[in-house]
Amino acid sequence: MMQKSTIRVLLAGAAIATVLAGCGARDKAPAAQPQVAPSVAHSSGNAGSSAEPQAPQSKPQAPQPKTASVHTYFGDENGTGLVVKQTTITYASDSDKYGAALKALQHPGDSKAVSLFDGFTFKSVKLESGKLYLDLKLDDQARTGSEAEELTLQALQKTLFQFPEVAEIYVTVDGAKVDSLMGHMDLPYPIKRSQ
Amino acid sequence: MKRLWVGAGLLLGMLALPQVAMAAGGATTQLFLNGKPLAAEVPPRIISGNTLVPVRIIAENLGAKVGWDDRTKQVTVTSGATKLVLTIDKPEVAVGDKTEQLEVAPTIVEGNTMLPVRFVAEKLGLKVTWDELTRSVFLYKKSSGTAAADSGANGGTSGAGGSAAAGAGAAGSTGANAGAGTAGGTAAGGASAGVAHAAEPDPDSKPGIVQAIDFTGDRLTIKTNGVTTKPNLFHLSGPERLVLDVPYAVLDEALKAKLNGTVGEIAVQHPLAQKIRFSNYSSDPPTARIIIDLKGRAELVPVEAKQLQPGQFAYDLKLAKYLVVIDAGHGGKDSGAISVTGKMEKTFNLAMATKVSELLRKEPLIEVQMTRSDDTFVELDDRVAFANTRNADLFLSIHGNKYTASSTGTETYYYRDESLDFAKTIHKHLVPATGFADRGVRQEPFRVVKGTTMPGILVEVGYLSNKNDEKKMFDEAFQNQVAASLVAGIKDYLNIQ
Ligand SMILES: [Zn+2]
Numbered sequence: 001m002m003q004k005s006t007i008r009v010l011l012a013g014a015a016i017a018t019v020l021a022g023c024g025a026r027d028k029a030p031a032a033q034p035q036v037a038p039s040v041a042h043s044s045g046n047a048g049s050s051a052e053p054q055a056p057q058s059k060p061q062a063p064q065p066k067t068a069s070v071h072t073y074f075g076d077e078n079g080t081g082l083v084v085k086q087t088t089i090t091y092a093s094d095s096d097k098y099g100a101a102l103k104a105l106q107h108p109g110d111s112k113a114v115s116l117f118d119g120f121t122f123k124s125v126k127l128e129s130g131k132l133y134l135d136l137k138l139d140d141q142a143r144t145g146s147e148a149e150e151l152t153l154q155a156l157q158k159t160l161f162q163f164p165e166v167a168e169i170y171v172t173v174d175g176a177k178v179d180s181l182m183g184h185m186d187l188p189y190p191i192k193r194s195q
Numbered sequence: 196m197k198r199l200w201v202g203a204g205l206l207l208g209m210l211a212l213p214q215v216a217m218a219a220g221g222a223t224t225q226l227f228l229n230g231k232p233l234a235a236e237v238p239p240r241i242i243s244g245n246t247l248v249p250v251r252i253i254a255e256n257l258g259a260k261v262g263w264d265d266r267t268k269q270v271t272v273t274s275g276a277t278k279l280v281l282t283i284d285k286p287e288v289a290v291g292d293k294t295e296q297l298e299v300a301p302t303i304v305e306g307n308t309m310l311p312v313r314f315v316a317e318k319l320g321l322k323v324t325w326d327e328l329t330r331s332v333f334l335y336k337k338s339s340g341t342a343a344a345d346s347g348a349n350g351g352t353s354g355a356g357g358s359a360a361a362g363a364g365a366a367g368s369t370g371a372n373a374g375a376g377t378a379g380g381t382a383a384g385g386a387s388a389g390v391a392h393a394a395e396p397d398p399d400s401k402p403g404i405v406q407a408i409d410f411t412g413d414r415l416t417i418k419t420n421g422v423t424t425k426p427n428l429f430h431l432s433g434p435e436r437l438v439l440d441v442p443y444a445v446l447d448e449a450l451k452a453k454l455n456g457t458v459g460e461i462a463v464q465h466p467l468a469q470k471i472r473f474s475n476y477s478s479d480p481p482t483a484r485i486i487i488d489l490k491g492r493a494e495l496v497p498v499e500a501k502q503l504q505p506g507q508f509a510y511d512l513k514l515a516k517y518l519v520v521i522d523a524g525h526g527g528k529d530s531g532a533i534s535v536t537g538k539m540e541k542t543f544n545l546a547m548a549t550k551v552s553e554l555l556r557k558e559p560l561i562e563v564q565m566t567r568s569d570d571t572f573v574e575l576d577d578r579v580a581f582a583n584t585r586n587a588d589l590f591l592s593i594h595g596n597k598y599t600a601s602s603t604g605t606e607t608y609y610y611r612d613e614s615l616d617f618a619k620t621i622h623k624h625l626v627p628a629t630g631f632a633d634r635g636v637r638q639e640p641f642r643v644v645k646g647t648t649m650p651g652i653l654v655e656v657g658y659l660s661n662k663n664d665e666k667k668m669f670d671e672a673f674q675n676q677v678a679a680s681l682v683a684g685i686k687d688y689l690n691i692q
Contacts, residue, residue, distance in 0.1 A: 150641075
């Protein structure tokens with residue numbers, strides 16, 4: 001029988017559901033609304049305050065790094081669904097925020113979550129008027145099985161589309177467009193929010 | 196005035212919305228050009244006894260240029276000196292500078308502009324007949340020159356004559372013939388589009404005569420007086436039957452005497468055939484029809500002309516093979532996953548696909564083709580196109596999985612609902628053969644199972660990231676066992692003993 005991937009939300013705060021609902025990655029029947037179950041927050045940051053990424057009030061002209069609380073997505077232990085966590089990222093300027101969020105995907109922080117981006121290098125991450133250009137490098141160990149590739153694409157989209165200013169994602173590998181990231185799934189160019 | 200030329204393909208996309216239109220009686224009406232079915236995604240419709248077909252058929256197969264004026268809702272059909280202007284929902288048609296009345300006005304059905312085919316085809320110089328037996332509309336394009344008919348009189352004893360006629364027909368033809376080559380559709384063997392078309396005889400000459408129809412052993416032999424050309428062979432399903440139309444020919448008196456009404460029957464004892472029927476199904480142009488009613492999947496393989504008497508045509512009735520496409524995942528620059536000991540997924544996939552294909556080649560009812568048979572890179576869309584253009588019956592993609600070191604087990608993926616039974620059947624055989632954990636039949640939009648048009652699945656045999664799974668997956672005996680299970684699953688699904 002058909003098994004739908006499940007999304008476990010290890011975090012309090014119902015507002016998260018709104019964020020997730022806007023970026024359903026599945027190219028099939030609408031995924032079930034993610035369950036929002038109170039649980040242990042991964043970060044000690046602003047869990048439960050707001051789902052929207054937010055930079056704490058930065059002091060004008062102060063060159064010190066900014067921080068934001070963002071959602072990060074990992075594979076579950078079974079490899080059939082995503083685990084979402086809240087993570088505080090630190091970055092120098094606003095344009096570095098997306099790269100910082102992506103790098104956080106490589107640090108699941110506990111053994112129940114699996115990084116879907118091991119072996120990935122985020123070579124360049126640029127946002128230009130709603131278009132996020134992401135150039136990747138994939139090491140040998142980055143290539144996974146078919147289902148994990150699907151989860152990887154979901155995690156990538158959910159992570160980047162949580163930022164309302166990101167409308168489309170233009171993914172390249174070593175500077176070139178590719179039909180597929182790992183040889184199982186389509187890689188649309190661009191990836192749009194509806195996909 | 197905004198005018199889009201359909202011939203240029205601009206309007207086609209808009210007009211060719213997929214839909215299933217049914218004839219009044221519930222059976223789908225089929226359309227044939229010179230005996231060959233026209234592949235239309237929108238079947239013809241019958242309205243008040245008139246068959247309406249999508250404008251695409253006219254543009255692509257009858258060689259006419261079709262224009263559309265959105266403001267006036269007018270369709271302009273032009274071919275040579277003939278110009279027709281039809282208006283949606285209006286029975287008046289401008290034919291050159293005259294006006295004629297249609298029995299049924301052109302209409303738009305769910306986005307498709309539908310034109311009355313008989314009226315338009317006849318104005319374009321085609322013959323149109325209706326066959327109640329098969330609920331089919333037959334269009335006949337006349338070709339120029341009697342050279343083709345003369346070569347037909349040689350009855351295929353001269354291969355050189357046949358191809359020369361084809362050349363002459365093409366040379367003498369107008370643009371109206373351009374569509375014929377693409378109209379082949381599912382026409383089986385023997386009915387090569389170009390030759391059949393070019394050999395269309397001059398309607399003013401005397402028709403050929405079908406003297407005898409014989410079925411002995413597996414062989415169907417049609418004896419003619421040598422005036423007719425090679426029969427057009429095609430396949431109809433629901434129920435399964437093979438049809439041979441002998442163009443420009445009539446049954447002789449002895450055969451006519453055996454008709455019960457309009458159709459005669461020949462009883463046969465054959466594992467694949469129920470009976471043979473024959474008729475003079477059309478008198479304009481005269482065409483004799485022979486139908487083999489089948490018990491299951493079968494095909495007619497033409498017998499070479501040099502083995503036959505002049506004027507004879509013969510076919511051997513054989514089981515139709517299933518075409519199974521085996522897809523070894525990844526390849527070339529795409530290594531796929533790297534295993535726990537550094538081996539490549541693409542190597543495992545190719546070894547498995549090769550073993551499966553070798554076993555399938557021993558199956559008399561199965562033809563197998565591989566999307567890659569060596570270490571080359573093939574785009575996902577090319578794998579899909581490989582299976583779709585060959586009209587394969589089944590598609591099986593073989594992969595090795597990777598996740599965490601503790602992940603283990605076998606998975607079978609499908610995407611389209613029509614693939615679910617195939618996925619379940621394969622999985623049932625595969626899991627015991629791997630001995631790994633059963634991780635289920637799952638639905639995911641992987642490109643190759645999403646894009647293929649036949650039952651298509653992807654198996655993840657086991658986890659290359661798991662020490663135990665990986666060790667077995669590169670073991671020869673394990674691979675043979677798994678290959679045998681996939682073949683058993685394919686045969687199970689196809690109901691082959
Ligand atoms: Zn793979």
